[in-house]
């Protein structure tokens with residue numbers, strides 16, 4: 001059960017009275033996660049996988065326990081499919097640089113992607129002479145809905161990879177990822193899912209989706225900054241070259257050769273962000289205790305409320321599909337006001353944090369929406385209906401005082 005009043009007490013920053021609606025950029029961190037990290041630093045602060053002494057053994061145990069928690073959380077078949085990264089961007093780059101590309105192969109992506117799931121493919125296209133196809137949303141650009149039939153037309157036997165966001169960081173729109181994955185697999189293509197905006201807000205099951213790779217960030221789901229995950233389906237772990245190699249990643253080394261270890265170790269060279277990974281494990285415990293279904297249900301309610309209240313405001317342009325098709329994010333502009341001015345006014349006048357700008361999605365914002373930027377309000381399970389009401393009241397005041 002989600003008791004919002006109760007969970008809010010776990011977030012020290014909320015005691016300062018802020019209204020935090022910038023969760024798509026990064027979430028807040030609850031006390032149990034902070035405590036778990038402190039436990040590592042105070043009681044078993046040592047390196048992992050390297051020492052025989054009991055501190056190192058305990059640190060390694062906690063580190064690996066976090067990996068098992070992640071595997072259960074996304075329903076991976078094995079914890080060996082879970083690679084610890086520092087964020088979504090690193091996970092996507094690992095796949096881009098690690099797959100063995102051949103001239104003439106094709107990558108399919110979309111125009112609603114975050115730069116982290118877009119410019120990496122431009123680089124692959126340029127470096128290896130790969131064809132890059134970008135699917136644009138069907139119908140109204142402002143709704144951002146991707147149509148499965150467009151992917152049916154574009155994905156063919158030359159396609160090596162389909163790389164798509166699960167939830168757009170600009171519109172919150174949910175991509176029909178399962179259907180697209182099926183089409184990709186019929187053509188022998190791999191599917192990479194950018195789960196940065198889905199994994200924190202809904203139950204994401206890699207076996208149900210059937211994807212080959214899933215990248216997401218811990219810092220958007222109550223875990224510390226510096227924690228992220230890349231899921232690589234077991235059968236593909238040797239198909240992907242690691243981004244870094246070195247200590248911790250090897251099975252054997254001779255003076256003129258080396259053999260890499262199996263996944264996940266082959267992908268985790270060097271000392272990892274141990275406290276952050278252990279913190280990620282605690283964040284998963286925290287989310288599981290509330291229940292991802294409860295989180296999703298509650299957030300959908302908040303999104304609908306925000307949509308209804310904001311679309312009723314004069315001079316506000318809301319970029320959104322029907323709330324049924326989205327979660328957690330509302331992008332908008334107020335008449336001709338600069339989005340940064342609106343964000344600053346919300347902060348100064350009402351202690352409300354939102355994001356403004358192009359949200360690392362220029363091909364969408366500038367290319368399709370024809371805007372220089374938008375304001376983005378994004379919720380999490382600790383936001384309340386009263387906060388949404390206060391946010392809408394603050395917008396009304398800005399409209400009354402700034403719009404001519």
Ligand code: PMP
Nearest residue numbers: 087088089114116169194196217
């Ligand atoms: N993809 C999407 C959809 C995102 O929203 C973000 C973060 N805004 C990223 C990728 C990149 O995440 P990170 O900065 O944690 O690597």
